[in-house]
Amino acid sequence: MTTGIVEYLTVFVLAAFVGIEVVSKVPSILHTPLMSGSNAIHGIVLVGALTIMGEAGGTAQLALGFLAVFLATLNIVGGFVVTDRMLEMFKGKPEDRARAAKGGGRDSGDPA
Amino acid sequence: MSLLALSFPLSTLRNLVYLVAIIGFILALKGLGSPKYARQGNQLGAASAILAVAITFTLPDLRHRGENLTLALIAMALGAAIAVPVARRVRMTAMPQLVAVFNGVGGGAAALISIIELLHLHSLGLKPAVYVTAEVLLGVLIGAVSFSGSAIAFIKLQELITGRPITYPGQQVINAIVGVAIAVLILVSLVTGNIAFVWILLVLALVLGVIFVLPIGGADVPVLISLLNSFTGLAVAASGFVLDNDLLIVAGTLVGASGIILTRLMSSAMGRSLPNILFSAFGSVITATGGEEGDASRSVRTGTPEDVGVLLAYARKVVIIPGYGLAVAQAQHTVRELADALSARGVDVFYAIHPVAGRMPGHMNVLLAEANVPYDELKEMDEANPEMSTADVALVVGANDTVNPAAKTTPGSPIFGMPIIHADEAENIIFLKRSMRPGFAGIDNELLYDPKTTMLFGDAKDTLAKLVTAVADA
Numbered sequence: 001m002t003t004g005i006v007e008y009l010t011v012f013v014l015a016a017f018v019g020i021e022v023v024s025k026v027p028s029i030l031h032t033p034l035m036s037g038s039n040a041i042h043g044i045v046l047v048g049a050l051t052i053m054g055e056a057g058g059t060a061q062l063a064l065g066f067l068a069v070f071l072a073t074l075n076i077v078g079g080f081v082v083t084d085r086m087l088e089m090f091k092g093k094p095e096d097r098a099r100a101a102k103g104g105g106r107d108s109g110d111p112a
Numbered sequence: 113m114s115l116l117a118l119s120f121p122l123s124t125l126r127n128l129v130y131l132v133a134i135i136g137f138i139l140a141l142k143g144l145g146s147p148k149y150a151r152q153g154n155q156l157g158a159a160s161a162i163l164a165v166a167i168t169f170t171l172p173d174l175r176h177r178g179e180n181l182t183l184a185l186i187a188m189a190l191g192a193a194i195a196v197p198v199a200r201r202v203r204m205t206a207m208p209q210l211v212a213v214f215n216g217v218g219g220g221a222a223a224l225i226s227i228i229e230l231l232h233l234h235s236l237g238l239k240p241a242v243y244v245t246a247e248v249l250l251g252v253l254i255g256a257v258s259f260s261g262s263a264i265a266f267i268k269l270q271e272l273i274t275g276r277p278i279t280y281p282g283q284q285v286i287n288a289i290v291g292v293a294i295a296v297l298i299l300v301s302l303v304t305g306n307i308a309f310v311w312i313l314l315v316l317a318l319v320l321g322v323i324f325v326l327p328i329g330g331a332d333v334p335v336l337i338s339l340l341n342s343f344t345g346l347a348v349a350a351s352g353f354v355l356d357n358d359l360l361i362v363a364g365t366l367v368g369a370s371g372i373i374l375t376r377l378m379s380s381a382m383g384r385s386l387p388n389i390l391f392s393a394f395g396s397v398i399t400a401t402g403g404e405e406g407d408a409s410r411s412v413r414t415g416t417p418e419d420v421g422v423l424l425a426y427a428r429k430v431v432i433i434p435g436y437g438l439a440v441a442q443a444q445h446t447v448r449e450l451a452d453a454l455s456a457r458g459v460d461v462f463y464a465i466h467p468v469a470g471r472m473p474g475h476m477n478v479l480l481a482e483a484n485v486p487y488d489e490l491k492e493m494d495e496a497n498p499e500m501s502t503a504d505v506a507l508v509v510g511a512n513d514t515v516n517p518a519a520k521t522t523p524g525s526p527i528f529g530m531p532i533i534h535a536d537e538a539e540n541i542i543f544l545k546r547s548m549r550p551g552f553a554g555i556d557n558e559l560l561y562d563p564k565t566t567m568l569f570g571d572a573k574d575t576l577a578k579l580v581t582a583v584a585d586a
Contacts, residue, residue, distance in 0.1 A: 073191025
């Protein structure tokens, strides 16, 4: 705890402004991928879960830490994979779409 | 492992790598906002995340304690083994539920981190500073609300419970009691520093998440997920404060702030304020408009798929207006078959997409893209509206509020001012609907009684399949 709370608050406030600035003009067509993509980004809580796992001592803390790492991994891995799948379908040019339909079909795994 | 002796430079290296990941995340979010760079943006985000997670394993605590390291690796392997197949196999229509789940577990993880840190400090016999306790309590509160709220949102989207707003007597009183209890609990914990209160806070926060989401209607759940996404971001930021980790603070705050902007963009696309979406089921809006449902006894014209098939087959221009009902019926492939059949006959067909059509804003674009609908047939609302007056048929598939003319003609209507698709300007209007039930806004749609309108009741997918046959026979 060498860095004071004020420094962290500063980082927090600046990051809030960056976040607002970065997504202020997003076309509605991309709202779903953006939501899903930002969902994946907060999966970085995995870094926190691993950090706390390092500190954990005793059965209770280890068990909770295990759960935290597990949940965070679901968030980060699932989030990025599902966003990538979604964006795979957003091909602007018709020729890209045709290529995606041929090449991308194999791993979509969609039963429908 | 040769770096073992250099533990100070290693922590500096770690923080530098975290800084690189921060830059990666900011660029990733920026990329996700533009159609051209969205995919690269997401991949950059994933790469940054892998880098940050990998460098975290250089933490001396994690490296030196075999049991902890092993458990962490098992938990990660287990999580990845479940997440990858699920994310790969989920149907595009079920996407919103899955995003809700991934969001909820992230919130849960953030809440757990705060709790463990508190237990850890306690077991070392340390009494945390007041601001540390405050960070922990906030992390637990926001993370737990996001966790249980996402769980209820998932249950609603999966249709395990009704998508209609769930209200019960004394709802506001119960909400107020839970809210006040949480506030009091936080104050007491801050003053006394007693660890036991954290567990009560955890339970109350989980309850709050549930009772906060229950009264929100199915059509508004997408906005809610965006808000919960933002909450999880803030919970992650709180974990960052607890653990003194800039990466978590920045990444969490980025998501928190962008989520709030996104939520506002979505609610304005629905022409409603965020408080209206979150709290309207409690208030007077529904009760005031409920009486208008009595108008449903008025007569409407119903048609047969055969008649409508002929009408479509001999039209020059057909505009398909998909909505929530199309997503529910998972009819995107069938609607594309119909469009293809019409195009093959020389009919000019395009889709008019309302910004909030589907179960998530932009969801309709994803669904139709999945059904391989050509990109140039999708028109955004502003592009489609000038063409509506020249359309022979407006085929409304499972949409209602997004074409309700009350939004432009009836001041005082709850949806007045919401941008709509001008289906009423087309020469003929065909509604594919399951019933006369009003849309989520709970108000009657005059367009259903319009002399130009024909209703086709039933499941959208079945009706569309019948229309495909009828067009082929025409």
